[in-house]
Amino acid sequence: MSSLDNSKPNLLSGMQPSASSLHLGNYLGALVNWVAMQKDFNAFYCIVDLHAITVPQDPFELRANTRRTAAQYIAAGIDPAHSALFIQSQVPAHAQLAWVLNCITGFGEASRMTQFKDKSQKAGAESASVGLFTYPILQAADILLYQPKAVPVGEDQRQHLELTRDLAERFNTRFGETFVMPQAHILKETAKIYDLQVPTAKMSKSAADPKGLINIMDDNSSITKKIKSAVTDTDGVIKADAVNKPGVTNLLGIYSAITGESVLSLEDRFAGAGYGVLKTELAEVVIAAIGPIRDRANELMSEETELDRLLALGADKANAVAEATLAKVYERVGFIKR
Numbered sequence: 001m002s003s004l005d006n007s008k009p010n011l012l013s014g015m016q017p018s019a020s021s022l023h024l025g026n027y028l029g030a031l032v033n034w035v036a037m038q039k040d041f042n043a044f045y046c047i048v049d050l051h052a053i054t055v056p057q058d059p060f061e062l063r064a065n066t067r068r069t070a071a072q073y074i075a076a077g078i079d080p081a082h083s084a085l086f087i088q089s090q091v092p093a094h095a096q097l098a099w100v101l102n103c104i105t106g107f108g109e110a111s112r113m114t115q116f117k118d119k120s121q122k123a124g125a126e127s128a129s130v131g132l133f134t135y136p137i138l139q140a141a142d143i144l145l146y147q148p149k150a151v152p153v154g155e156d157q158r159q160h161l162e163l164t165r166d167l168a169e170r171f172n173t174r175f176g177e178t179f180v181m182p183q184a185h186i187l188k189e190t191a192k193i194y195d196l197q198v199p200t201a202k203m204s205k206s207a208a209d210p211k212g213l214i215n216i217m218d219d220n221s222s223i224t225k226k227i228k229s230a231v232t233d234t235d236g237v238i239k240a241d242a243v244n245k246p247g248v249t250n251l252l253g254i255y256s257a258i259t260g261e262s263v264l265s266l267e268d269r270f271a272g273a274g275y276g277v278l279k280t281e282l283a284e285v286v287i288a289a290i291g292p293i294r295d296r297a298n299e300l301m302s303e304e305t306e307l308d309r310l311l312a313l314g315a316d317k318a319n320a321v322a323e324a325t326l327a328k329v330y331e332r333v334g335f336i337k338r
């Protein structure tokens with residue numbers, strides 16, 4: 001059943017099933033790396049539905065977004081026959097280890113997590129759930145169950161990785177060597193994608209104007225429309241200059257991230273051309289890259305039984321590894337095996 005190659009180190013990462021579509025920033029900033037890393041690692045990619053319910057979710061939407069997220073990852077090149085792509089709630093050890101880790105985490109320690117402070121402020125301090133408070137501890141459980149060498153995440157997750165390492169070390173000191181120290185693998189910022197309407201802000205699903213955001217699931221004509229209406233400037237020169245020309249710089253950055261052609265070479269090739277020419281060509285490049293992913297994802301979503309089967313395969317692989325770690329943990333803390 002398991003096609004895991006034990007000569008390679010493990011890798012784990014997680015993504016929230018909280019949107020109906022990934023955006024171009026998620027794809028170029030994270031997913032492309034995840035796909036590439038499958039070659040050198042036994043990769044575990046976890047769709048974190050337990051994390052998703054730390055804020056209110058509509059059950060129908062949660063189920064749909066979980067499948068949509070999985071479909072997009074597979075369509076973009078996460079190979080479910082090779083890596084373990086799985087749904088967190090289908091691997092009970094995540095919640096079980098999280099409880100044990102909750103019991104060795106200090107209240108003050110958890111209170112210092114900046115993401116909780118941000119998110120609970122947004123929810124209003126009184127309505128934030130206790131689940132949201134222990135979110136990073138569940139994330140630590142996700143990671144430590146798989147003894148991963150690398151945890152590819154964005155810069156915003158650094159603090160959670162540090163907590164994970166602190167908890168691993170604390171557990172090992174108290175109960176004996178159990179967990180491998182995970183390393184954060186902070187994804188490099190070279191492929192940071194900005195909003196097409198507000199090119200000084202990161203492209204984000206919470207964009208004020210939907211025109212600023214290219215979604216993987218967008219149809220070709222709306223991709224073209226969004227790129228054509230991207231904010232630029234009035235001097236008409238195709239040149240990267242993040243301070244004075246953030247819009248044009250972003251367009252060049254997206255182009256370069258997709259095709260691998262350097263920004264310098266693009267500046268050369270487009271010298272003397274107008275923004276319209278750059279935008280037309282960029283739209284073609286973006287459509288060529290994400291169009292097939294969207295089409296494959298739609299196909300997978302229309303084959304729900306097959307999609308669920310692939311995810312069950314991932315859960316089987318994940319369960320095998322996670323249960324072994326949990327059994328060791330339970331034994332070390334003094335639980336009696338039934």
Ligand code: AMP
Nearest residue numbers: 025026029030153154191192193202203
């Ligand atoms: P989020 O949807 O913000 O939780 O991000 C999921 C992943 O996508 C993280 O690894 C981020 O680093 C990456 N990501 C999100 N937005 C962007 C962006 N605008 N440019 C590059 N990477 C991004």
Ligand code: TRP
Nearest residue numbers: 012013014015016048139142153
């Ligand atoms: N907190 C991560 C995010 O918001 C998602 C996540 C959950 C995760 N568990 C994880 C990331 C384990 C890496 C490893 O993006």
